[in-house]
Amino acid sequence: MHTLGTSALRVLMSVNILVSASTFSSSVKGKERSLTLPAEANTSLSVPVDTKAVLLCPPDNSTALLVTWTISLRDQPPCTRAYRRDSNETSERNCTDERISWESRPDQNPALQIDPVAITHDGYYRCEVAAPDGLFGHTYCLCVLVPPKVTLFRDSSGTVVCRAAAGKPSAQIFWTPRGDCHAEEEPLGNGTVTVQSTCHWEGRQVSNVSCSVSHVTGNKSLFLELKTGDQLSLNLTILYITSSILVALVIVGFIWLWRIGCCRKC
Ligand SMILES: *[C@@H]1O[C@H](CO)[C@@H](O)[C@H](O)[C@H]1NC(C)=O
Ligand SMILES: *[C@@H]1O[C@H](CO)[C@@H](O)[C@H](O)[C@H]1NC(C)=O
Ligand SMILES: *[C@@H]1O[C@H](CO)[C@@H](O)[C@H](O)[C@H]1NC(C)=O
Ligand SMILES: *[C@@H]1O[C@H](CO)[C@@H](O)[C@H](O)[C@H]1NC(C)=O
Ligand SMILES: *[C@@H]1O[C@H](CO)[C@@H](O)[C@H](O)[C@H]1NC(C)=O
Ligand SMILES: *[C@@H]1O[C@H](CO)[C@@H](O)[C@H](O)[C@H]1NC(C)=O
Numbered sequence: 630m631h632t633l634g635t636s637a638l639r640v641l642m643s644v645n646i647l648v649s650a651s652t653f654s655s656s657v658k659g660k661e662r663s664l665t666l667p668a669e670a671n672t673s674l675s676v677p678v679d680t681k682a683v684l685l686c687p688p689d690n691s692t693a694l695l696v697t698w699t700i701s702l703r704d705q706p707p708c709t710r711a712y713r714r715d716s717n718e719t720s721e722r723n724c725t726d727e728r729i730s731w732e733s734r735p736d737q738n739p740a741l742q743i744d745p746v747a748i749t750h751d752g753y754y755r756c757e758v759a760a761p762d763g764l765f766g767h768t769y770c771l772c773v774l775v776p777p778k779v780t781l782f783r784d785s786s787g788t789v790v791c792r793a794a795a796g797k798p799s800a801q802i803f804w805t806p807r808g809d810c811h812a813e814e815e816p817l818g819n820g821t822v823t824v825q826s827t828c829h830w831e832g833r834q835v836s837n838v839s840c841s842v843s844h845v846t847g848n849k850s851l852f853l854e855l856k857t858g859d860q861l862s863l864n865l866t867i868l869y870i871t872s873s874i875l876v877a878l879v880i881v882g883f884i885w886l887w888r889i890g891c892c893r894k895c
Contacts, residue, residue, distance in 0.1 A: 673770045677846055678797075681744040683732050684769050686756035695759040696739040700729060702752035712739060726750075748773050748797065748820055773797065775821050776846035781853050789828045789853060791840035795821040800844040802826040806835060830855075 676682045686696060693714065700708045708724035712735035719735055728747065732740035739758065743750055751773050758765040777796025784790050789808075793800035799822035804810055808828040815823045828838070841850045 671768045671770065673772065675772045675774050675845065676743075676746050676750075678748055678773050678775045679745045681742065682746050682750075682771070684741045684743075684754055684756070684771075686739040686741065686758060687765060687767055692760045692762070693739055693758045694761065696735060697757045698739075698741050699755045699757070700724070700741075700752065701755075702726075702749065710741070712736070743771075746773055748775060751820065773820075774846050777821075777824070777842065777844055779840075779842045779849045779851060781840045781851040783853070784827075789838060789855070790825060791828075791842070791851070792823065792825045793842045793844070794823045796824070796844055796846075797821045798845065800824050800842050803841045803843065804828055805839045805841070806830070806833075808835070808838070 674682070674684070686693075686698070693712075695711065695713050697709060697711045700710075702708075705725075706723045708726070708729070709722040710719065710724060710731070711721070712719045712731075714736065717736055719731065726749075728745060729741065729743050729750070732738060732742040739756070741754065741756070750771060752771060754769040754771055756767050756769075775795060775797040777793035777800045779791070779793050779800075781789070781791045791802050791804070793802060795817055797820050799814055802812060802824060804826070808830040810826050810828040812824060812826040815825070817823060826840070830838070835855060837852060837854050839850050839852045841848065
């Protein structure tokens, strides 16, 4: 312990409150509660849902005497995971989510892993390290991204609807060609948003429309041919009229022939 720098020792002692079965916790308890960290860097991370995320804890080398991850998620008490090199022990407090764990062996790499990332993992992840040459702290702000489900269809009234369902953050919808459009956003409560845009192209010869959905997880374009339905019914109408005329002509023809035959007899 004499080899520790004073600042490193202070952190060791203050975090000691969290680490059970420690040899000197009784002398320190209540004295050191706040950490003063000289080096601080914050990173914003955007991670797609259902993937695996690894948060590195700099300094990423094995000189750390004590590593502490503090995970602050919305509506949950902060969870703390710590690793002490002197006793080669890990400990945790208030950590109930099994998807968040050490990436591998904390004695080799103090990285944290989230696998798979869920929408509830939005929040702050702070890593604190006490090493012989100083203290290091790094805070990640994690933002989970959810790609929206995109559909383009005609509803029962014939209005064209483009929907980007349950995306996070909310998606943006663009139409080609531009029409008379109306967009609505519906938050779903779990942080995702459904965006829906309905369009009319009144009095214009529009046969093909495309809806482009712009989202951080990737853009998507869908096409819809508007005329197919009308064209089909028009063709059917023409067929119907033509066959009706033919039948009428045949009947008239028969009547005419019959009358000629009848007159000859007379
Ligand atoms: C460990 O990382 C810290 C911070 O990056 C650095 O100052 C220190 O020299 C590194 N130690 C070794 C043994 O690589
Ligand atoms: C654990 O959660 C409880 C509330 O559920 C809180 O009072 C306590 O301070 C938390 N412990 C730590 C170490 O964060
Ligand atoms: C620390 O403990 C783990 C098992 O808990 C063991 O595999 C590893 O070799 C130990 N590391 C050291 C440096 O003693
Ligand atoms: C969010 O909530 C909506 C509606 O309940 C659901 O359809 C969607 O799958 C949820 N998204 C995630 C990522 O949990
Ligand atoms: C409508 O768009 C699709 C997809 O780009 C294309 O294959 C089709 O030929 C277009 N139809 C018309 C009538 O422009
Ligand atoms: C998606 O579209 C937006 C604008 O429409 C553009 O700025 C962005 O670069 C596009 N992203 C991708 C991944 O293609």
